[in-house]
Amino acid sequence: MRILQALPALYSGGVERGTVEFAADLVKRGHESFVVSKGGPMAEQLRGQGSKHIFMPIHRKSLASFGQILPMRKLLLELKPDIVHVRSRMPAWIIFLALKSIPANERPAVVSTFHGMYSVTPYSAIMTRANHIIAVSKCVRDYVLNNYPVPDERLTVIQRGVDVDAFRQRELSSQWLDRWFRQYPQLAQQKIIMMPGRISRWKGQLDFLAMMAQLVRERPDCHGIIVGGAEPGKEKFLEELEKERARLNLVDKVSFLGQRNDMTTLYLLADVVCHMSTKPEPFGRTVTEALASGTPVAAFDRGGAAETLRACFPEGLVPPDDTGAFAKTALTLIGKPRPQIEIPWRFRLEAQTETTLQVYENLLSGRRAP
Structure with missing residues (x-):
């Protein structure tokens, strides 16, 4: 599979470290791994492990970030990823708006991960627009189900794994x-x-x-x-x-x-x-x-x-x-x-990777079905 992960930046937080580790595991398993963000110290590590980093300032929670919609649309049309995995709200907004002008049969499947218990607002609700949602713990799963009209079958708990x-x-x-x-x-x-x-x-x-x-x-x-x-x-x-x-x-x-x-x-x-x-x-x-x-x-x-x-x-x-x-x-x-x-096992990196890949494969097989 060709997988594009999107997050604001690559500094030292848990989301960033998890993204880089997951990307490295994807490469080891023979998948094509891409990450789009505004960059940061961990971008070099990402590249050294075989993934490609695409610089794009999709981190700012401001109207200026919507200037990245057309560059994102261009990137999606060039890369043609099978899966786009959004890990933060502003990148999710930019990606969903970019996808609107792409024909439905050319769009990738979108997966979102709720890495936190975000404020319940229309801004946060963009994360529920994905084809499938991942929650990083049971308490996050319960929070999402209690606050958004998300069917239970569209949400999977996958704990952050460590090596x-x-x-x-x-x-x-x-x-x-x-x-x-x-x-x-x-x-x-x-x-x-x-x-x-x-x-x-x-x-x-x-x-x-x-x-x-x-x-x-x-x-x-x-x-x-x-x-x-x-x-x-x-x-x-x-x-x-x-x-x-x-x-x-x-x-x-x-x-x-x-x-x-x-x-x-x-x-x-x-x-x-x-x-x-x-x-x-x-x-x-x-x-x-x-x-x-x-x-x-x-x-x-x-x-x-x-x-x-x-x-x-x-x-x-x-x-x-x-x-x-x-x-x-x-x-x-x-x-x-x-x-x-x-x-x-469920707290190990290999479990996180395999379970996430299963989510991806289920989405893609569902799209191929008549």
Whole structure:
């Protein structure tokens, strides 16, 4: 098949990483893989894995983006993809408007993925116009069915898969550890409590600081690391976090690491990984990645993250917003030997690829039927 994925950009988020991994898996299986976006640091990785990236500024939520309708129409007529997979709302609008002027028998099948619980508006409803819809978790599926007139048979739950071998078949090299402890000598001989995620209020870094204040009273040998960068416009919240760290006397107990490109190694280093989003998260990719690394995870019992933990590591579930219970759970986890964590097939990259390809094939076979 010839498959075109469309998303705003290729930076470092979960949607972007999932798109690049899926594209690489498509190439391995002999399909033609194309991605259209405004580009970003991951475009080079995409090209290196055998996919083709097409630059097009389809990211802005503004009327200016509708200037891309004709270029998109031209691209679709030239590429003649079998499937167009839209992963965001503005690219979906541009693609659907471009398709309107293409004869119905020349149009590709369109698949959309709800990567989040989007606001219920006509703008978001464009994602329901696809021939088939994918939801990244059961909670997202329920949200779509409760808010849009979508027949159940047009919606499939496909969890975001991770390449378990890529995370688990690794080890901490002595060279990496030497560099790490030279850069962060305060982390030597410490239990590492890791909080991954971009700096954003709803990601829960304030709750993480409150939890760490309670944890270090019981275990002074614990050190928290907050891994993730502050996006433009979030710098003030980072300053707020730094002030709160000082207020809680955690300056020597919590370190901000910023954006990192060695996450797979950090998962192995951590003794516990924390997921503390203040609202239900559609999936929670860091949860699956950490568990794939064999590292225990503690997370509030809500949203897609809870679905993953319930299937893989239920002892890590914590009542929502209870930082005291979270500290107790983290304390319990670091006091035990590292557990054997099994990742069910549906959370693996090969499962995501095969199930998505089945959706594609069903759509195309339906079109070929008389």
